[in-house]
Amino acid sequence: MELSEQDSENFDWKTFDLSRITERFRLKNAYGSQADKLELETRRFLYLSAKFKNEKLAPSEAVDAYWHELILNTEVYSRFCQNCFGLFVDHVTDVPTAASAAFEFHQASYYKTIELYKREFEGAPDIECWPTDESRLESRVERYRRPFRVHIETTNHCNLRCEHCYPESSIENPHHPRQLIDRAIAEAKKMDVNKITLTGGEILTRPDWKEIFSNALDVCDNVYFITNGLLLTKKKLEWLTRQKALRSLRNWRRSLLNNQPVEIGVAISLDGLAGNELVRKSSVGGGIPASKIIERISLAVRYGLHVTVNTTITNALSARELPEMYKIIAGLGIDRWQIDQAYLAGRLSKSPLSRVPLSWLEEAKPSYKYIVENYLKNYPKIPPWRLEIVQVFRYDNLFYGFSPARSLTEHPCSYHFGSMIVEQGDWIRFCPSLRDEAIGSISQSGSVEAVYETPKFKDFLSKSILNLPCKDCRYGALFHGGCRANSLAYAGSIWDADPICCSLSPFVEDEIVPLLPDSLRKEFFASLRSGLRPGQLTSLPGRKSRMPVFSINAERPLSNGKGS
Incomplete structure (x- = not known):
């Protein structure tokens, strides 16, 4: 009525x-x-x-x-x-x-x-x-024209030759032209971004790295850089902390009004203990001891930078070492630890580590559970640093809950909207992990806005979770259909299923969710759909072309969501 x-x-x-x-x-x-x-x-x-x-x-x-x-x-x-x-x-x-x-x-x-x-x-x-349908695509493009953060690859030159490097950086590769880096930073200024991330290769191999940092800090008060850590010396850290102090004094009014202090952050890669030497390699092929990286992490912490440790799992040894890594990292005074699963691209696609793709994933699961269980053992009191395990656990969930897709008509990568990725000097990508063709060149197109008008990019933005096999899945909305980079890397198609997500999502329901606070458990189950688990789906595109790892078992019964 x-x-x-x-x-x-x-x-x-x-x-x-x-x-x-x-x-x-x-x-x-x-x-x-x-x-x-x-x-x-x-x-x-x-x-x-x-x-x-x-x-x-x-x-x-x-x-x-x-x-x-x-x-x-x-x-x-x-x-x-x-x-x-x-x-x-x-x-x-x-x-x-x-x-x-x-x-x-x-x-x-x-x-x-x-x-x-x-x-x-x-x-x-x-x-x-x-x-309307007519304006929906333009609305997505418009959101992408106004990013709040920019990720700039400053060089393809690196002092290491790591097994899982997706741009295949090495000591033989050149630096990107400085004028292209300056152009990308200028574009970031025009778009009024509030965070710039500088990466490589290894940015600290550039002789002009200070000038690039200075330009980035002139644009916004939040600048991060990604490094392997080996070139992170006391002298460099002193310069960075001095820049932070000087700019904090210079911009104190803006920082106070906007509640945004000047922040310089560093993400340092540590991919295992003994396992690190299987992945992190010198230019002549020798493994890099984890102890060297841990020393540089501790040094960065002492100089007051915002320190993230990035761990990418590529092998069973590193996966098994995660509990021991947790004990070490928890005592370093860092701000954040992010653990991710490697995607099959760049040098990893030719590495001995990828002979049996994702063979290490089952080894990682009990380690992931150990880490989350220990992180939350004194909840609501938690350690003074953020923990992120991609597709498993996020620190933000504890405060803001889960963020499932609003509907299956949402783009599977909508959580990534707001980021602009610039690689090879001035080529724009949708995502640094998604190793398909770049969208376009800033210099060739004339502007960032022109790059986003390309038919290829608009076609990509027009897609939704309904274009994925995940539309029938129990976890389709909660995990946004997984990661397109994983789908491309392991299945050969952006619009296929993500095998890592297919394997981890039932594990999260069965093993991780029971560790969460009651309110989060209820929220998790409220976000599930009525479909089947990945291993129970009967129609997954590309099944015949998949590697053996794609046989995802789903032998456990569905949880009823009560107290689990």
Whole structure:
């Protein structure tokens, strides 16, 4: 039954306090800059859903993002619905599994919503919050034109020759021309980014590395660099900390007003203990002892930089060493430890380490569980550093919850929107891990904006999770369909399944989620869909062409989500 106009005037749906939800959304979501606007639009959508409860309505991606944030706080959402509408507005996530049917279903519901919106609120909805099919792609392109961070590859020259280096950097390779680096930094300034990451190769092999850092710090107050650590000397660290101090004094007003202090951070690679020597190689092939890297990590900590340790797992030995690494790293005083799984690209595709792809993944799982269990053993008190295990555990989950895709029409890489990747001097990529062809050259196209207008890039942005086999999966929305770089590296197609995600997602449900706080466990299960686990899916594109590692077992029964 429809709500009467008289009844609707008595509802407080316009003023019910959602300020806590909005502030959390503002901080954690890709649509956070539109938080206030989306609070209003979500209120209106829920009003329409309650008033026209017999109609099939659908929110936009942006409105659904806010709605999902609201519904994760079940107590607030329940009170909002009952107090304002007298009924609970269900969040329906399941859509027909065939892509064409799903799009038709969503499109009809979406345009019905816009029609009712115009009638009820006497005007068309905000196009930024409610894009039409015609404007949806342009909206994604527009979001990408305004990145908040830039990742610049400064050189392909390196003092090492590591087994898993995707650009295959070495001592023989040249530095990128300085004018191209300056051009990329100038583009970052035009776009008003708030973070620049400088990488390589090894940036500290450049004779002009100080000038590049200075230019980057002139653009924004948050500059990070990635290094293998061997060239990180006291003299270099003294220069970096002096720059941080001088610029903090110079920019104190801006830092105070924006609550953004000057930050110089470093990410140092450590890929095992004994296992590090299998991966990190000198230019003549000798392994680099982990002790040398640990010394440089400790040195960077003493000089007050924001220190991240990056660990990429490529072999069974390193996977088994993770618990011992945890004990060492936990005592170093770092700010963050990120563990990732290697993707098969660059030098790794020709390395002896990749003869049996992902053979080490099963070895890594008990190590991942050990690390998370020890990290959370005194929860709610946790160690004073951030832990990230890609596709397994994120520090932010403890404070902001999970961030599943709002709907299956969302782009699988939407979490990456807001980043601009510049490699080979001025070639733009969508993602540093995704080793397909670059989108285009800044100098050849004339500007970053022109690069983003290429048909290839627009075609990439037009895709959704519905283009993946993951659309039928239990974890399809929660894990965003996995990583496109892994799909390309291990399956040969960007739009195939990600075998690492297919293997890790059931492991996360069975072994990691039981370690989490009760509220997070409930949120995890609320984010699952009604589909099957990866190993139970009967139609996965490209199955015949896959390597043996793609046989993902799913012998365990589905969890019922109660207390597990």
